[in-house]
Amino acid sequence: MTPDAKPFVARVLVYPRAEVLDPQGRAIEGALERIGFDGVQRIRAGKSFEVALRAASSTEASEAVDRMCRQLLANPIVEDYSVEWIRA
Amino acid sequence: MTPDAKPFVARVLVYPRAEVLDPQGRAIEGALERIGFDGVQRIRAGKSFEVALRAASSTEASEAVDRMCRQLLANPIVEDYSVEWIRA
Amino acid sequence: MDPGVKCGIVVFPGSNCDHDVYHVLGHVLEQETLFLWHQKTSLEGCELIVLPGGFSYGDYLRAGSMAAHSPIMAAVRRHAEAGGRVLGICNGFQMLLEAGLLPGAMRRNRDLRFLSVDVHLRVERDDLVYCSGYRRGEVLRMPIAHAEGNYVDTDEALDDLERSGQVVFRYVDSEGNLASGANLNGSKRSIAGVCSAEGNVLGLMPHPERCAEDLLGNGDGLALLAGAVQAGGGAELTAAVGG
């Protein structure tokens, strides 16, 4: 990180991979149905992280966030992640 | 729900309220630092839900999702939620 | 055992301390006790309602959040509002919070791990029917076993709670002193159990039903359940506590 680093904010969304069981999503669907929401078709339950970081450039920031996702925030064996930029 | 209901998809983000301690966010910050990410300033750790539903109109859909959030998906004492539309 | 009250233990899918509570109420205290299925809408004349520990509906969202919407909870709410006794233990406490029958909320434990250990509790009130077998300031030992027992509310709400004397148990060290090392889950103000303003609804994270027999090496929890099934109470209870 260089001294002239700029602030960035990323949003990371992590969901169970499509072919992997999502017990939480199923449970929430069931609960919503029980309390009378009849239009619900499907819930995917995941995690979201807001990551504020400083980096020299947007490329660097995006590389860093990608690495964080792979190393810590998401478990690639069972989860997919996506990154959006709130402050790029 | 009327027979001519249309499909909508909302994304609900639920985060610990600003004044509530976010132990998970702190833990992730610590872990990221330990594995060598030095530019990270702040992590907020929350939940995200993708809600696919059918509703007669976008107003109806957005009211339904709002009620889901208040009744089940978020606990207002400790959490704030926001809704975005993926398919409106 | 003296004639006490008819006890109902609500069984949610995922409850797993229902049988343990039944064992103490039905066998140790010899009370008339029945299980109430979560889909029921009537409490079948039960005077003490216990919401037991466990992982109702898997607790996949927030602990207790889905159970709080069960059909039976409307009846439990009416019972509570009429001054009836409702005791929530662990997951049952979480449900009472989620249902708004008690104030506050739970977060994950401070170190984000499940905690299964014995803790010490200080009894903050002895004028509740539940605490009639304890003295104020007495230190109890009880097991906790939870991942989300980190009690929280806003500072104003907590101040109100303290002022109205609704804090019933606090985590303390073995001498009865507040200490952060004794407050393992990180609860605000070391709160382990709270009651409603009228004192008829009690929620606590520790498990009195797991320490109600000498055989298991600890009988500290028996008095709480014995108090809960004491005959009388009801209206007098409300009057005595004054809210």
Add this chain to the structure above:
Amino acid sequence: MTASGSLAGEPAVDAGLASEHGLTTEEYGGLRDLLGRVPTYTELGIASALYSEHCSYKSSKIHLRRFPTRSRRVVHGPGENAGVVDIGHGWVAAFKMESHNHPSFIEPYQGAATGVGGILRDVFTMGARPIACLDSLRFGDIDGERGARMRHLVDGVVRGIGDYGNCVGIPTVGGETGFHSSYNGNILVNAFALGVCRRERIFTAVASGAGNPILYAGSRTGRDGIHGATMASEAFDSESEAKRPTVQVGDPFTEKVLLEASLEAMRSGVVLGVQDMGAAGLTSSCFEMAARGGAGVEIDLDLVPLREASLTPYEIMLSESQERMVFVTQRGQEGTVVSILSRWGLQARTIGRVTDDGRARLTFRGRTVADMPVEPLVDGAPVYDRPARPPADLARRQEDVRPEAPDDPLGALKGLLGTPELGDKEWIFRQYDSTVRSNTIVGPGSDAAVLRLKGTPSALALTSDVNPSYCWLDPRLGGRQAVAEAVRNLATVGAEPVGMTNCLNFGSPENPEIAWQLRECISGMADACRAFDVPVISGNVSLYNETEGEAVRPTPTVAMVGVIDELMELGVEGELNRLLGCGFWRAGDRVLLLGRSGDEFGGSAYQRLLYGVEAGRPPSVDLGAEAALCALLRRARRSGWLSGCHDLAEGGLIVALAECAMAWGLGMRGSFDGGPLSLFSEGQGRAIVTASPARVDDVLSSAEAAGVAASDIGEVGGDRILLGFDGGVVDSPVDELRAVWTEALPRAVG
């Protein structure tokens, strides 16, 4: 059947594809002969799963035959989902141990969680309500930078076990945790579960009665875990990464409702057979159930509830999606089961029926995709007597390396207590609910866990043990020692062993040196089982635990269950949990050492953990002396003479005394007739007991009558450990030892 059973898009079946499925040329040839034609793709998948080591035990069967499997208590021995023994008062216990090593290495949280889920289902499909779990874990090096991945594995495994068992509401009351570099590329996660039920309520997994419906219940079938059984039967290599999608995800909530609903359904009287879908999913459950009933099955795969519509018959048959069961009911009574399950929020659906022609016939979209004889595939799976020979370097391994006597025995003690291996395991077991179901008298942290059995005067004791270093240095001796230690741990609480299960974790049996280890370990275990009269009632074999040619230490984990007939003979109610634990708690009690102390350092913690030496002959195991010691301990317990008991194991006498002192923070003062080195000897067949002064003579005279050496070595009291020995004294505040001991593991796992 013709090749019409092949579906569009399926690969052509030939010897090459069979070999990719792990079948040898002979196995594939045998399969073709059996069918009289080229198998369909679905059939090939089914056969490869049934012939896998995991399902067929093809390399171990021949050795497993040595285990004694009968006693007057055994109700069901090996072969059922779990073994069953009579525990008195009309009750039986069903228990088993299973490995989930490979999945846990790939995805520690889900791997370990689904391991617990699987073993619980094995128990409740027998009609028994699970009441306790144990977990036996082996990890690699967790220190420093290189240990980062291992720390992640420790964290994930412990969370996975905890989250699953806690949610289902079954207490984890004990286990073991070891560390050794041989597990760097291959950790071990062995999960044990025990359930109880009235004797007449036991169920077995049998499909019987032609025409009876087969019901599918629980979670839908997804793509997860396809080929898990085959994966568990292969060594790791760099390609294992690519196998990642095969990891299953556990849903403990569904398990809990499935447990309750299944037990209720079994009580309804309409259920004839129950089987969970474990390794190899629908394949093994259908084939094994049919084989046990001497029947056949007909399944319409279109009726299997799926998570994704696109699943192929091959995938449906091999999926290892969790939390699924199969029921066979009386014809016309399936509605009863369906309604019980639906009350618990579960779906049940008839997917086929039992037939009487001994074949498994599977249809999919109007086509027959498999039509195979059941019995020859299940019981006729190949059995191998693999070549076995002792390791080339065995003599060198066993060379006696005389340890140096410690200059500073207290420093050495602290050194040992400060290792993750001997350090306090509370960091692990506090993440496990150990008191739910309110039966736990002694939980984790002692030699054996003790659970009362509600409604009876008796209690059950549980332990799990093995010393992989001993097994590596001398597998036969190591096998014996594991069984002996388990029996001894049960004896410390006065329990009579009633049955044993095991999990045999080894490298590839195709390596003759590993095949030899396996054979020798089993022989040693079998000898000891006979000597102690303990039947083996269930078990599991996990081979191919190796990565790039580096095998794990031979690890034949033993889990044993004992019965205490009259709990109240042992002491007064309010004191039982202390006096059945292994700690000093009453000042003034005498401390007695039972058993003969010789110098035994091969594979000892002293050599291994302080000097990095893993060599020599492991401690000898005199089965007669062990039996005498255990009988004495049980007698002393039943007579109510003892206020505590702890056996001597890793680290020897001084470590055992320290553990007794640290338990309640109460020290001791005494002296031991031996040099500084003997304090650390791991001579077997020894235990420390405490008794009030009035009982000392009873213990000593019974010991003499039983031919067990015994000496009074000191008194409980104070806040220090003060032990004189020939040439010096170990003197330390208990608190100081405790600090080192409790910090060891949390520090190591970071």
